[in-house]
Amino acid sequence: MHVGRPLTIERVVALVTPLRLRCHKASFWSPLTMSPTIYKSAYPDADIPQTSVFTRLFASKGPGDVGGFPGSSSAFIDASSGTTLTRASLLDLSLRFGHGLRTHPALASRAKRGNTILIFSPNSLAWPVILFGSVAAGLRCTLANSAYTPAELKHQYTDSGAYLIITTDEGLGVVREMLGLLGVPKKDADRRIVITTQDLRWAGGPGAKPSVDVSTLVSMEELLKAGKLGQEEKFEGALSDETLYLCYSSGTTGKPKGVESTHRNIQSLLSIVPATFLRNGPEDIILSILPHYHIYSLAQGLHLPLIYNLPVVIQTRFEPVSFCANIEKYKITLSLIVPPVLVVLARHPAVEQYDLSTLKYLVSGAAPLGRDLVHQVKARLLAKRRPDQPLDIVQGFGMTETSPTTHLLPQADSERKIGSIGPLLPNLEARLLEDEDGLVDAGEGQPGELWLRGLSVMKGYLNNPTATANSITADGWFKTGDIAIRDAEGFYYIVDRRKELIKYKGFQVPPAELEGVLLTHPEIADAAVIGVDSVEEATELPRAYIVAANPDKVKTPEAKAAFAQSVAKWMETKVARHKFLRGGVAIIDIIPKSASGKILRRELRDSAKVEAKRASPAKAKL
Numbered sequence: 001m002h003v004g005r006p007l008t009i010e011r012v013v014a015l016v017t018p019l020r021l022r023c024h025k026a027s028f029w030s031p032l033t034m035s036p037t038i039y040k041s042a043y044p045d046a047d048i049p050q051t052s053v054f055t056r057l058f059a060s061k062g063p064g065d066v067g068g069f070p071g072s073s074s075a076f077i078d079a080s081s082g083t084t085l086t087r088a089s090l091l092d093l094s095l096r097f098g099h100g101l102r103t104h105p106a107l108a109s110r111a112k113r114g115n116t117i118l119i120f121s122p123n124s125l126a127w128p129v130i131l132f133g134s135v136a137a138g139l140r141c142t143l144a145n146s147a148y149t150p151a152e153l154k155h156q157y158t159d160s161g162a163y164l165i166i167t168t169d170e171g172l173g174v175v176r177e178m179l180g181l182l183g184v185p186k187k188d189a190d191r192r193i194v195i196t197t198q199d200l201r202w203a204g205g206p207g208a209k210p211s212v213d214v215s216t217l218v219s220m221e222e223l224l225k226a227g228k229l230g231q232e233e234k235f236e237g238a239l240s241d242e243t244l245y246l247c248y249s250s251g252t253t254g255k256p257k258g259v260e261s262t263h264r265n266i267q268s269l270l271s272i273v274p275a276t277f278l279r280n281g282p283e284d285i286i287l288s289i290l291p292h293y294h295i296y297s298l299a300q301g302l303h304l305p306l307i308y309n310l311p312v313v314i315q316t317r318f319e320p321v322s323f324c325a326n327i328e329k330y331k332i333t334l335s336l337i338v339p340p341v342l343v344v345l346a347r348h349p350a351v352e353q354y355d356l357s358t359l360k361y362l363v364s365g366a367a368p369l370g371r372d373l374v375h376q377v378k379a380r381l382l383a384k385r386r387p388d389q390p391l392d393i394v395q396g397f398g399m400t401e402t403s404p405t406t407h408l409l410p411q412a413d414s415e416r417k418i419g420s421i422g423p424l425l426p427n428l429e430a431r432l433l434e435d436e437d438g439l440v441d442a443g444e445g446q447p448g449e450l451w452l453r454g455l456s457v458m459k460g461y462l463n464n465p466t467a468t469a470n471s472i473t474a475d476g477w478f479k480t481g482d483i484a485i486r487d488a489e490g491f492y493y494i495v496d497r498r499k500e501l502i503k504y505k506g507f508q509v510p511p512a513e514l515e516g517v518l519l520t521h522p523e524i525a526d527a528a529v530i531g532v533d534s535v536e537e538a539t540e541l542p543r544a545y546i547v548a549a550n551p552d553k554v555k556t557p558e559a560k561a562a563f564a565q566s567v568a569k570w571m572e573t574k575v576a577r578h579k580f581l582r583g584g585v586a587i588i589d590i591i592p593k594s595a596s597g598k599i600l601r602r603e604l605r606d607s608a609k610v611e612a613k614r615a616s617p618a619k620a621k622l
Contacts, residue, residue, distance in 0.1 A: 039429065149574065250501055295400045340505045
């Protein structure tokens with residue numbers, strides 16, 4: 001027995017910690033509770049203006065100035081045609097679009113300050129005009145996945161409280177079918193829609209005929225000709241805490257919920273990311289390939305470049321050949337990506353067919369980035385370059401609920417700290433917890449759930465106080481659900497996650513949502529969905545485990561395989577592409593569950609690792 005060591009309060013805490021985990025709510029523990037370990041950013045706090053985001057981006061500081069830079073500077077460029085919006089033309093068109101929304105007889109009553117408008121469109125040159133025009137009009141914008149089915153779109157449309165919808169001729173069929181599901185007559189439905197097409201004459205570009213009849217709809221071009229707002233709607237002081245964007249996220253679990261991001265949340269992002277982001281020069285130009293409806297691309301692909309005066313080349317969708325071709329064509333120097341894009345750069349033959357030597361900075365997010373993949377890409381690309389043409393690949397961390405970026409690895413540390421998400425950005429605080437109640441801090445260098453606090457944390461989940469209370473503590477800590485380690489230098493590494501969300505190529509796929517769909521199949525009695533790792537695709541793939549409602553029909557291996565394949569095909573008619581069951585469908589006798597009925601996903605993950613040796617899922621397409 002060790003003697004002679006004083007029985008300090010710290011020793012008492014250490015001795016009873018195991019008891020604390022079981023009895024932390026007991027009143028006797030309160031006098032022994034230690035102060036929480038709170039990590040602060042090593043960077044000085046940045047100023048976060050309390051104004052409208054529009055004011056921040058476009059306010060004039062003198063003749064010919066737009067947002068602190070010459071109005072003649074290029075802002076956004078259409079990748080396919082080269083059509084360019086300057087900062088001055090973007091400001092002018094945004095104020096015109098906002099005026100059109102506020103005054104058009106079919107729209108005005110539903111386009112008042114504080115109303116919600118839904119944007120359902122793939123990337124295009126129209127996106128920044130639509131977005132910033134809506135913001136100038138004082139509207140809330142809810143941004144929907146352009147791959148949604150009518151049923152999926154219906155949930156976001158109704159939950160967000162939107163009325164007006166901006167879409168393309170490509171998305172018109174889905175929108176009309178969605179409104180039909182709600183029982184809206186066609187004539188009324190068409191009065192809710194603003195249509196955009198591939199015609200770019202409004203921006204000085206080439207014309208194009210719409211793919212469907214849009215003659216009964218209000219067009220973007222019509223709104224741009226109706227006049228111009230004298231100034232944007234102001235959100236000064238406390239009004240900057242009003243909701244601006246409603247991106248939908250499943251949080252740590254459950255069905256998609258509307259994340260209320262305020263003007264101040266986005267202002268925070270614009271103020272803190274420059275601490276570790278690229279120090280750009282006049283030659284720098286971004287290629288935007290990630291969908292703008294996702295907050296990662298929304299914030300850092302549409303907003304942040306205006307703070308830096310960085311031109312953005314907009315590519316409608318990611319496609320490997322056009323990605324490489326556009327890098328060569330526009331001499332791209334940087335791009336925001338997700339890990340599967342690096343898989344393309346490591347393996348696709350297009351990399352050998354184009355000159356990618358101008359590319360010097362890649363920022364990866366939305367999913368963990370593997371060390372080996374980074375090395376493969378750098379080895380392949382640098383082999384074709386001169387020594388004075390470096391390439392830095394970094395990753396950051398963030399969530400829709402944190403607006404999004406909270407960590408970003410500096411360029412200077414891209415090799416030394418490979419695998420790290422970087423240090424905590426300015427104005428933010430972090431905790432690492434062993435338990436879900438925030439009572440037990442993780443030890444130095446030990447893993448713990450990452451909690452974050454700061455002005456970039458969302459206002460809450462729209463009309464969902466229970467989910468908000470489950471995610472944000474009374475003293476403002478947001479529980480990310482991700483397990484992280486902080487090293488002695490203050491660099492963070494994501495090593496696991498407590499949440500159940502599946503991340504497929506930057507998309508969030510909630511298992512509960514897919515399980516709900518599967519349970520509507522007449523031949524399925526029970527279901528569970530997990531994510532299985534794909535090293536080849538550098539992502540997770542949704543995999544379903546199902547219990548047959550009529551087990552006698554699926555006794556043989558052949559019958560099981562046929563049934564599983566039919567379920568996978570059936571799901572493709574029910575959900576967006578990123579939710580397809582690319583990880584396969586397995587038929588089992590019973591879904592493992594706890595006494596309370598909670599699905600034991602860890603058991604299924606263990607089974608999947610065994611099954612992976614026998615099964616080879618079809619290769620997914622990005």
